[in-house]
Amino acid sequence: EVHLVESGGDLVQPGGSLRLSCAASGFIFSSHWMSWVRQAPGKGLEWVANIKEDGSEMFYVDSAKGRFTISRDNAENSLYLQMNSLRGEDTGVYFCARVESNLVWVGQLLKTYYLDSWGQGTLVTVSS
Amino acid sequence: DIQMTQSPSSVSASVGDSVTITCRASQRIPGGLAWYQQKPGKAPKLLIFGSGSLHGGVPSRFSGTESGTHFTLTISSLQPEDFVTYYCQEADNFPSRLTFGGGTRVEIK
Numbered sequence: 220e221v222h223l224v225e226s227g228g229d230l231v232q233p234g235g236s237l238r239l240s241c242a243a244s245g246f247i248f249s250s251h252w253m254s255w256v257r258q259a260p261g262k263g264l265e266w267v268a269n270i271k272e273d274g275s276e277m278f279y280v281d282s283a284k285g286r287f288t289i290s291r292d293n294a295e296n297s298l299y300l301q302m303n304s305l306r307g308e309d310t311g312v313y314f315c316a317r318v319e320s321n322l323v324w325v326g327q328l329l330k331t332y333y334l335d336s337w338g339q340g341t342l343v344t345v346s347s
Numbered sequence: 348d349i350q351m352t353q354s355p356s357s358v359s360a361s362v363g364d365s366v367t368i369t370c371r372a373s374q375r376i377p378g379g380l381a382w383y384q385q386k387p388g389k390a391p392k393l394l395i396f397g398s399g400s401l402h403g404g405v406p407s408r409f410s411g412t413e414s415g416t417h418f419t420l421t422i423s424s425l426q427p428e429d430f431v432t433y434y435c436q437e438a439d440n441f442p443s444r445l446t447f448g449g450g451t452r453v454e455i456k
Contacts, residue, residue: 254445256391256445264391264434264450271442323400331378331381332442333381
């Protein structure tokens with residue numbers, strides 16, 4: 220069974236830093252892209268970052284570029300999110316999620332991507 | 348960038364009713380959409396991928412369709428545990444971007 224467990228959320232002052240971790244088990248971690256998704260209090264879901272299976276490619280939402288760094292340690296089956304220069308609008312629950320893909324027929328075979336397993340989330344609060 | 352407009356933001360229904368939630372994309376999404384269910388205080392759960400493929404273990408009362416840039420999630424015969432929030436998600440520009448719809452809360456009438 221796929222299991223994702225986030226940790227590292229905390230109360231931090233604006234401008235501060237935090238490192239989130241996500242421990243993965245129950246699947247071949249190194250075979251999957253992984254994502255971070257966040258949810259501000261009472262709001263919807265927002266994708267934050269993606270990282271390739273081998274860690275060689277990373278992508279970020281515009282608001283995270285230059286401040287957040289996604290990384291992974293495949294030997295430890297772990298995903299990370301280093302967050303610097305934190306702002307109030309970064310407050311929320313941060314989820315790690317496994318990316319899965321599948322082929323769909325739409326007149327031709329295309330690959331579709333989705334998040335098939337999620338952790339329980341870790342709360343980040345940015346406030347003075 | 349693809350814009351996703353999810354509607355309605357909330358809908359009221361009774362147990363046994365059928366509800367349809369819509370996501371409209373600003374352009375065609377060849378790979379289709381995924382749909383998620385989120386209960387309060389919990390992580391989202393995948394319901395449907397590729398617009399119409401049911402994820403393993405998801406009840407058959409959930410179904411998804413696609414017509415051009417118009418995507419729907421239908422829940423037939425609502426059960427008490429279905430009165431929660433639903434999100435659509437596109438990944439046409441994966442891996443550089445994932446976009447979620449704004450969410451739809453299904454409430455008990």
